[in-house]
Amino acid sequence: MPPLQWLQTFRAVMEAGSFSGAAKLMNLTPSAISHQMRALEGMLGRPLFLRVRRSVVPTEEALTYSASIGESFARLMTATIRVASGAGVRRLPIHASPSLATLWLMPRLGQFLREHPSIDVALFASHEPARLGQDGILIDIQYARPVPEDCEAVALGExxxxxxxxxxxxxxxxxxxxxxxxxxxxxxxxxxxxxxxxxxxxxxxxxxxxxxxxxxxxxxxxxxxxxxxxxxxxxxxxxxxxxxxxxxxxxxxxxxxxxxVAHRLIYRRAERANPEVQAFVEWLMREIVEKPVPPTET
Known part of the structure; x- marks a missing residue:
């Protein structure tokens, strides 16, 4: 990979249309700009600019290269802003069996988020159990599965x-x-x-x-x-x-x-003190215990 400085300078030359214009944008001397561009051309093994008097004309390769680099810089900036703006956000990755996720958890997830506005939930659903500690999942709500040895289980009642x-x-x-x-x-x-x-x-x-x-x-x-x-x-x-x-x-x-007793919430013992895990377990058990199935008439 070329140094990031060279790529930034290359984009400045493409924008300004000359080495002197790029020098002003980058707060460098024209000779420093010229040196970086020759180094970049040497690394690529092909010219990027045709030197015409005091201006430079980009080659076809330079136009294509510049467009690709511009897209990459835009993605890099977006990713940087996303990470910076997410400071202080706590994320809780949860896995659940598909039917429980669809029928029970999703209709109640909004209540959990309202009670814990600083926690973002990532919910995954499949029949196969999550590999806690390997997939990044912190909580798994399993259906009729054995509890791994390194995990603690909370039964969701009878x-x-x-x-x-x-x-x-x-x-x-x-x-x-x-x-x-x-x-x-x-x-x-x-x-x-x-x-x-x-x-x-x-x-x-x-x-x-x-x-x-x-x-x-x-x-x-x-x-x-x-x-x-x-x-x-x-x-x-x-x-x-x-x-x-x-x-x-x-x-x-x-x-x-x-x-x-078929549904169990499990988490690794190493996550026992995790505040996001504790918050979800306490909320889930309150929803299960305090809101039983209402009687029905036939």
């Missing part, structure tokens, strides 16, 4: 895995008791820790389940299908909390479910 459906679906199919699930289309959430056959073994052991039904690999897709009246879903009351509160889904069989 979730109830229950049958859920839209009010219109319940009315259309006359869904009232566990026996009725034998004659309605089921929605299978493939990543749910409690499948339909496990739920039926406990709450409807003599009811045959249809072998057919819609299948989804994400809870938010299964719940969206249930909201659209496509079937009876078996999912978590934590994931469906807002849909239940809005009346878009109901528990047609009541709270007849299986309790699980």
């Amino acid at each position: 979730e109830l895995i229950v049958p859920l459906a839209s009010p219109a679906f319940v009315a259309a199919h006359g869904l009232e008791t566990a026996d009725d699930i034998a004659r309605v289309p089921l929605i299978h959430s493939l990543r749910c820790v409690v499948p339909w056959d496990q739920w039926a073994a406990r709450h409807a052991p003599f009811v045959p389940l249809s072998a057919r039904g819609l299948q989804f690999d994400r809870a938010h897709l299964a719940l969206a299908a249930a909201v659209d009246g496509l079937g009876l879903a078996l999912e978590s009351t934590l994931q469906a909390r807002d849909l239940l509160a809005a009346g878009r889904l109901v528990m047609p069989l009541g709270p007849t479910g299986i309790g699980v």
Whole structure:
């Protein structure tokens, strides 16, 4: 790479149209400008200017080179301003399972930001767990995953895995008791820790389940299908909390479910004293504990 000073001088010559004009812009002597440009040409192995009396005429290579350098200088200036203006901003990179991020965290993230205006959140979502300490992620909200040895875990409370459906679906199919699930289309959430056959073994052991039904690999897709009246879903009351509160889904069989502890917030022990991590953990647990799932009527 040429010295940055040479590139700045080159841009000044292109702007001024002469070595003397560039000397005034750079507060240097014309001979210093000429020396730097000859050094730059020597490094590049080709001329950048045609010397015509007291002026210089840029070559085609010089015009192309100048345009590229100008773009790079603009990006460098933008990056510098961004970093300088971000002084004092604390950033918290968080990873979460896609459905919890979509259904629960995103609708509440604004409240966290209002309570902690000096913290900027970067949210990432995927089914695979984050590699804490390697990906730059400080917090991971995992679903049904083992806790790494170097991490501490905070359980997001017990979730109830229950049958859920839209009010219109319940009315259309006359869904009232566990026996009725034998004659309605089921929605299978493939990543749910409690499948339909496990739920039926406990709450409807003599009811045959249809072998057919819609299948989804994400809870938010299964719940969206249930909201659209496509079937009876078996999912978590934590994931469906807002849909239940809005009346878009109901528990047609009541709270007849299986309790699980599936979602855990984890962070590395080395980050235990991190104020951003502490703030998010305290806020999250307050949201989970103080605002339980409201009762629904079928």
